[in-house]
Amino acid sequence: MKLALLTALNAERAARRATVVVTDVATGAQRMVREADIAADPLAELLGQALRAGKSRMAQTPQGEVFLAVQVPPVRIVVTGAVHISQALAPMAKLLGHDIAIVDPRTAFATPERFPRVELHAEWPDEVLPRIGVDRYTAFVALTHDPKIDDPALAIALRSECFYIGALGSRKTHGARVQRLKDAGFSDAQIARIHAPIGLPIGAISPAEIALSIMGEITASLRLSADATRANSRDAA
Amino acid sequence: MVSTDDDILNRAEAWRREGRGVAIATVVETWGSAPRPVGSHLIIDEEGNFLGSVSGGCVEGAVVGEAVDVIASGGPRMLEFGVADETAWRVGLSCGGRIKVLVERVD
Structure with missing residues (x-):
C-alpha cells in the first residue's frame, strides 16, 4: 500500500466517511473509492453492496480477482448525562474501540475530573448534537432522567439514521416520555425505536453493571439482525 | 490502547x-x-514488532516472519493457513479453520 493511500484512508475515517479500498490480488495494485464516488465507479454495484453489508470480501471482476476492504467509521456513542453510569460507560466504549461523546449542560456534572480524557460537552444537546452529527454509525443513549435535557436529544436521535436509541428510566418514566413524544408529533413506529427500559436484562444493579447491560444491547444492535436484537431485549413497556 | x-x-x-x-x-x-473476520489487520515493522491480529494468536508468528521478508523484498504475498497444511498445524491454527492473508509493504 502506498503511504499516500494509507494517509488518505486514515483521513477519511477521521472525518467519519466510509470508503472501499480495491486491491487487485494478482498485481497488488490498489485504489480507494470514497462513499460519495461509488455511484460513478465502474464497480459501482459491487462496491455499493459491500458497503451496505459493511463487510470486506474477495470479489470477481472483469479485470480479475479483487479484495474489497470496506472501512466504515468507528461507532460513536453519544450520551446525554454526565452521570455515574456514563463514568463506567466511557472506558467500556473505548475498550471496544468506539468513540464516545458525553453531553450535559450541568457544569457540576460535566467536569474533566469526573471524565478524564473523554469528549465532554457542557452544553445543551440541541446545540451539540447537530454540530457533531448523529449518523448511522451512532448510538444515542439518554441517561439524565431530566426531560429538559433528554427529550430534545431524543427528538434529534429519532429524526436521525442512528442505529441505536436507548433511554434510562422505569416503565412509568418511559410511559410519560412516550406521551410527551407523541404530543411532539412522533409516531408509535418512531417511538418504538427507543430501547426502554434500557439495557439487556442481566439483573444489573451497580452503575458499572448498568453500563455493561447498555453496552451489550448496543453491541447486539450493531451485530445482530433487528429480529434477533428484539428477542434479546426486554419487551418495551 | x-x-x-x-x-x-x-x-x-x-x-x-x-x-x-x-x-x-x-x-x-x-x-x-x-478466529478473526475478513478485513482484520496485523501490522509489522522490519524488526518484527507487531500490533493487531489475523487469528487468535495461532499464525501470527508465521505471518510476522513472512512480513519481514516482504518489507525487505517489496512484492505483496498471499499466505494461506489451514488444517490441510502441515505448516498450519505446526504454527497452530488448530481451530479447524482456514484463512488467507495478504501481506503488503507500505511504500
Missing part, C-alpha cells in the same frame, strides 16, 4: 512516517471457524 483496526492503520501510518519499514497483513478470505 491500540485495540481496533482503525487505531492499527493509524499506527501503521505513524510507523512509516518515523522511517520504519512497515507491512500490513490483512485477512482476505476465511473458511470454517476462523
Whole structure:
C-alpha cells in the first residue's frame, strides 16, 4: 500500500466517511473509492453492496480477482448525562474501540475530573448534537432522567439514521416520555425505536453493571439482525 | 490502547512516517471457524514488532516472519493457513479453520 493511500484512508475515517479500498490480488495494485464516488465507479454495484453489508470480501471482476476492504467509521456513542453510569460507560466504549461523546449542560456534572480524557460537552444537546452529527454509525443513549435535557436529544436521535436509541428510566418514566413524544408529533413506529427500559436484562444493579447491560444491547444492535436484537431485549413497556 | 483496526492503520501510518519499514497483513478470505473476520489487520515493522491480529494468536508468528521478508523484498504475498497444511498445524491454527492473508509493504 502506498503511504499516500494509507494517509488518505486514515483521513477519511477521521472525518467519519466510509470508503472501499480495491486491491487487485494478482498485481497488488490498489485504489480507494470514497462513499460519495461509488455511484460513478465502474464497480459501482459491487462496491455499493459491500458497503451496505459493511463487510470486506474477495470479489470477481472483469479485470480479475479483487479484495474489497470496506472501512466504515468507528461507532460513536453519544450520551446525554454526565452521570455515574456514563463514568463506567466511557472506558467500556473505548475498550471496544468506539468513540464516545458525553453531553450535559450541568457544569457540576460535566467536569474533566469526573471524565478524564473523554469528549465532554457542557452544553445543551440541541446545540451539540447537530454540530457533531448523529449518523448511522451512532448510538444515542439518554441517561439524565431530566426531560429538559433528554427529550430534545431524543427528538434529534429519532429524526436521525442512528442505529441505536436507548433511554434510562422505569416503565412509568418511559410511559410519560412516550406521551410527551407523541404530543411532539412522533409516531408509535418512531417511538418504538427507543430501547426502554434500557439495557439487556442481566439483573444489573451497580452503575458499572448498568453500563455493561447498555453496552451489550448496543453491541447486539450493531451485530445482530433487528429480529434477533428484539428477542434479546426486554419487551418495551 | 491500540485495540481496533482503525487505531492499527493509524499506527501503521505513524510507523512509516518515523522511517520504519512497515507491512500490513490483512485477512482476505476465511473458511470454517476462523478466529478473526475478513478485513482484520496485523501490522509489522522490519524488526518484527507487531500490533493487531489475523487469528487468535495461532499464525501470527508465521505471518510476522513472512512480513519481514516482504518489507525487505517489496512484492505483496498471499499466505494461506489451514488444517490441510502441515505448516498450519505446526504454527497452530488448530481451530479447524482456514484463512488467507495478504501481506503488503507500505511504500
